[in-house]
Amino acid sequence: MAEAATAKKAAGKKAAGKKAAAAGKAVTKKAVTAKAATKKAVAKKVAAKKAVAKKSVAKAVVEKAAPRGSAVRKSPVEPSAEPVEVALSPALDAVDRERLLHGTHHQPHAVLGAHPVPGGIVFRAFRPYALSVTVVTGDLRAELHDDGDGFFSGLLPLRETPAYRLVIAYEGAVQETEDPYRFLPTLGDLDLHLMGEGRHEELWTVLGAHPMTHQGVSGTRFCVWAPNARAVRLAGSFNFWDGIGYPMRSLGSSGVWELFVPGIGEGELYKFDITRPDGSRTQRADPMARRTEIPPATSSVVEASHYEWGDEEWLARRGERPAHEAPLSIYEVHLSSWRPGLTYRQLAEQLPAYVKELGFTHVELMPIAEHPFGGSWGYQVTGFYAPTARLGTPDDFRFLVDALHQAGIGVIMDWVPAHFPRDDWALAEFDGRTLYEHEDPLRAAHPDWGTLEFDYGRREVRNFLVANAVYWCEEFHIDGLRVDAVASMLYLDYSREPGQWRPNEHGGRENLDAVAFLQEMNATVYRRVPGVVTIAEESTAWDGVTRATHHRGPSGFGGLGFGLKWNMGWMHDSLQYMSHEPVYRKYHHGEMTFSMVYAYSENYVLPISHDEVVHGKKSLVSKMPGDWWQQRANLRAYLAYMWAHPGKQLLFMGQEFAQGTEWSEEHGPDWWLLDPAYGAEADHRGVRELVGDLNSVYRSTPALWERDTSADGFEWVVGDAADDNVLAFLRRDADGTPLLAVSHFSPVVRQDYRLGVPDDISAWCEVLNTDAGRYGGSGVLHPDPVKPEPQPWHGHPASVRLTLPPLSTVWLRPA
CATH class of the missing domain: 2.60.40.10 (Immunoglobulins)
Known part of the structure; x- marks a missing residue:
């Protein structure tokens, strides 16, 4: 044969x-x-x-x-x-x-x-x-x-x-x-012990392919964890993908297989040829590969970084303030489609300048870890340690992060430890048996996405993921991890009907292994990489998502340890309110005020993400009722209301200039809408100019971010004016200096609208008005300072009379 x-x-x-x-x-x-x-x-x-x-x-x-x-x-x-x-x-x-x-x-x-x-x-x-x-x-x-x-x-x-x-x-x-x-083995007993304990926080330095000098000879060390394999051989471009002559050695009970191959260096392609317990064979990509071929090719690539960073100043000061007490305004980006066809290095020439012009403090990159299917937007990962090769090499990605840092912009990336796809060359039944996935079929298969869920109770799997979180922060200088689909990890019955799940040891529906994993991940990342922030996309009312891991809440669980959490309730309620015609909004007024009932239960981010502008949900401006002018006016008023609301801000690309169509990963934002030849000055460029001004005023006004997580930083002026479609509140910084935010969601002008204010302010100056002509509004402004009158109103000793523009939000602060 x-x-x-x-x-x-x-x-x-x-x-x-x-x-x-x-x-x-x-x-x-x-x-x-x-x-x-x-x-x-x-x-x-x-x-x-x-x-x-x-x-x-x-x-x-x-x-x-x-x-x-x-x-x-x-x-x-x-x-x-x-x-x-x-x-x-x-x-x-x-x-x-x-x-x-x-x-x-x-x-x-x-x-x-x-x-x-x-x-x-x-x-x-x-x-x-x-x-x-x-x-x-x-x-x-x-x-x-x-x-x-x-x-x-x-x-x-x-x-x-x-x-x-x-x-x-x-x-x-x-x-x-x-x-x-x-050659002798390249791994020592300490590395193997730490891996066996699931505590090797630098796992990427020992597993995978590493060019090195061993016993005076240059070559590459290959290591893979495959405890169920009968044997493992190395196949690659250096042996015409026939591993018969390159068998690897087992390093005992660790389950690790190792081979040092002299003369092999960077750029070589490889896979592991695994003999399963039943004697059949499978070729698998390296789970720890730090570089891959460009999809749809699936081989791993021997890689070593030679990048020299230039962001020392950024790293030195990024931890001066904790994220929940700092200005945080995030521009969410899908790199492959932001401007299609650009590489990491080409993006580094354009993206930092654009984001800086708009005034965002951070970008959030949708998953950039390698994934075989572009239509998944990166949320079905096969190469957890490799930036996608579609846009360049790992060092090219480092160049992009460095460029953003040098422009004063932080980098958050989406991280997906909740599941992985079933591709037969990747993680699924990697060595012939369940390994990364749970051995219980009811806990392995994800019911919604056709993927597999990690076995968080297995210490080696937990180590693989915890080290991966550290890896992105340390090796690529990432400033934050937004953890995807946390709710699907926390609940054993997530998207499952009775009989499709088993309770935990206490009879509950909580996934205790996932809780322990998230706590360990957060604690490890914060300990090893000061200045970073972890953010949970968690859509339920789980208690203590952003509470410290050592503090127990009413549920008996310690906090999960995240720095911030997406406020999915605010997003859903506010968009629901804005979708109604103004005449009906009074019946839904509570959808805009309910968020303040729980605003300080967690440290929140207010997300208008990619999920809200795809799959028939319409773009942000297209969700708004009325004609084209009213849609844009509604959008402008909504954005200013969002920027003034307690919590950090996140806006998906294209929404900053009122893109009318849903986002598509195939062509990205409709940049042509900003061309003056299409009348974009009033329509689309005006909205983009507003976003830039929102960020500018926001960053220079501590009242809008310094006390986001403290009830002392917020005070309703009027929250029950449902018939008028008016919301007004005060935000205060640590010194008590206020900002007055007034949102008016009716398409009429309201003259002499009285609002209560403190009596220690001699005059209020308008610092932002979404009805300004340069934004595309009707120009109903307050060019002169507004002086309070000694007439008590809304529980305050003084009051001001304002002219409320149609479908607008106005910000005022002490003159």
């Missing part, structure tokens, strides 16, 4: 073999395909050996070679410039041969390479398709005996195991190389 497979491959590899020979690197795999040719080659080699034996070398062999069964000589063989024929061919036994040939050997280093035996040092090599293998050490050259099936062996009368190389002859090519099976 092996000969037939070899013959089939040989025809397709003939040209590649010639090219590899010219490069002096690749191994030609053309094999003898007919019995006559095989016999001819063997006869030729035998004749050559007999000829050598008849020469004077025979005498040297007799003098220098230890006789069969004799003791080891006290002195090594003297160097000789002449070829030396070995006296003994200690071939592998049949069991080891069969295990190596069929990919079931777990300790190839124990039988291959060089080993002391009575009589000298035995050398064994397994080089399928080779015509001959010669050991070279110093001036000594000794051709090994051909034992058949690609096995070569010989005994040299040496006292100690020397440093040696192999000269391998193939048809049409000769390769001189180090022997991978002469």
Whole structure:
């Protein structure tokens, strides 16, 4: 069977073999395909050996070679410039041969390479398709005996195991190389112990492919965790994807397999050829690969970073304020479609300047970890440690992050530890059995997305994910992780009907393993990388999402330890209110005020994300009622209301200029709408100018962010004016300095609208009005300071009279 497979491959590899020979690197795999040719080659080699034996070398062999069964000589063989024929061919036994040939050997280093035996040092090599293998050490050259099936062996009368190389002859090519099976393991006991405990916080430094120098030789170390595998072999571009000659060794109970391959460096493609418990084989991409091929290709790539960072100033000051007490205004971006066709480095030339002009403090990148299907937007990850190769290399991605930092912009990335796809070359049943997924089918299959859920109770899996969170923050200087689909992790009955889930050990529906994982992840990230923030996309009322892990709440659980949480309730309620015609809004007024009932239960982000502008939900401006002017006016009023509401801000790309169509990952935002030729000055550029002004005033006004998580920072002026569609409130900074925000969601002008205010302010100055003409509004403004009157109103000792523009939000602060 092996000969037939070899013959089939040989025809397709003939040209590649010639090219590899010219490069002096690749191994030609053309094999003898007919019995006559095989016999001819063997006869030729035998004749050559007999000829050598008849020469004077025979005498040297007799003098220098230890006789069969004799003791080891006290002195090594003297160097000789002449070829030396070995006296003994200690071939592998049949069991080891069969295990190596069929990919079931777990300790190839124990039988291959060089080993002391009575009589000298035995050398064994397994080089399928080779015509001959010669050991070279110093001036000594000794051709090994051909034992058949690609096995070569010989005994040299040496006292100690020397440093040696192999000269391998193939048809049409000769390769001189180090022997991978002469090297000691590259991992130490401490690394293996930490992995076994699930506590290796720098897991990416030991698993995967790492170019390195080992025992004075340059090459690449390959390590993979596959505890259920019968054996693992290494396949790649360096061996024509046939791993038969590259078996890896098992490092005991750790479940880790390891092989150091000399001469292999950056850019080589590879996969792991795994023999499953049932004897079948599968080729898998490296779960710890730090670089991948460009999809739809699926191979892993040997990678080492050479990037030199320039963001020291940013890193030094990013932790000066905790995120919940700092200005945080986020522009959410899908990198592949923001401006389609741009690479990481090209994005670095455009994205930082655009975001800085708009005044956002951060960008949030939708998942950039490698994923096979672009239509998943990155939420079905197969390469958790590799930035997507669609846009460039890992160092190219570092360049983009660095450019954003140097522009004063933080980088948050979406992180997806909730599930993974079922692709048969990735994580699913990685080594032939459930490994990364839960062994219980009711807990493994995600009912909504056709994916698999991680087994958070398995310490190695938990380690894989916790280390991954640290990896992005440390290796790529990421400033924050927005954790996707947290609710699906926390509940055993998430999207499941009765009978489709099993309660936890206490009879509840909480996933205790997921709770422990999230707590460990948050605690580890905050401890190792000061200044970062973790953000939960959590859509339920789980108690303590942003509470410290060591503080227990009424539920008995410790906090999950996140820094911030998406306020999905605010998003849903406010968009529902805005979708109604103004005449009906009074019946839904509570949808705009209810958020303040729970505003301080967590540290919130107010998200208008990609999820709200796809799948028939319409773009943000298209959700608004009325004609085109009213839609834009509603949008402007809503955005200013959002920026004034307690909580941080998040806006998805395209919504900053009132894109009318839903987002599509295939073409991205409709940038042409900003072209003046299409009348964009009043329609779309006006909305974008408003967003820039919102961010500018926001960042310069501590009242809008300093006390986001404290009830002392907010006070209703009027929250019950349902008939007028008016909401007015005060925001205060740590010193008590206020900002007055008034939202009017009716398409009429209200003259002399009285609002209560404190009596210690001599005059109020309008700092933002969404009805300004430059934004596309009707121009009902307050150009002069507004002075309070001593008439009590709304529970305040003084009041002001304002003209409320139609469908608008107005901000005023002390003159």
